[in-house]
Amino acid sequence: MLMNFEHVGLTCSDMNKTIEFYCGLLGLKEVLRKPTHTGGEVAFLDAGGGMLEIVRPKGAVQSPAREMPRSEAGIRHFTLTVDDLDATYERLVAAGVTFTEPPRDAYNPEILKRVAFCLDPDGISVELTQR
Numbered sequence: 001m002l003m004n005f006e007h008v009g010l011t012c013s014d015m016n017k018t019i020e021f022y023c024g025l026l027g028l029k030e031v032l033r034k035p036t037h038t039g040g041e042v043a044f045l046d047a048g049g050g051m052l053e054i055v056r057p058k059g060a061v062q063s064p065a066r067e068m069p070r071s072e073a074g075i076r077h078f079t080l081t082v083d084d085l086d087a088t089y090e091r092l093v094a095a096g097v098t099f100t101e102p103p104r105d106a107y108n109p110e111i112l113k114r115v116a117f118c119l120d121p122d123g124i125s126v127e128l129t130q131r
Contacts, residue, residue: 064123077125
């Protein structure tokens with residue numbers, strides 16, 4: 001029986017930049033960071049209702065991430081909820097974060113009030129929402 005959502009795994013090209021983005025700018029909490037058995041590095045970041053597992057493999061990583069076309073199966077983005085989307089947007093823009101869609105009213109107001117989409121340091125799409 002399902003108990004809860006555990007984590008999403010992401011691959012990054014620079015662990016320090018990725019942790020600074022998710023923890024320093026978005027407020028996630030670093031729970032664990034250590035070397036992997038294959039010579040890379042792994043970190044777990046607490047997002048409140050689940051975690052992000054960030055892996056930096058040994059060797060080169062292709063960056064930026066490839067955008068997932070709507071016509072292909074796969075994860076297109078993942079979503080984090082913030083308390084004030086407009087204030088978060090202003091703070092992230094001032095920090096140089098790229099937004100692919102600025103804050104707007106959600107298309108599903110039964111669930112979300114406002115949404116915006118930005119890119120993490122490797123070009124992974126992150127939806128920011130306000131309920």
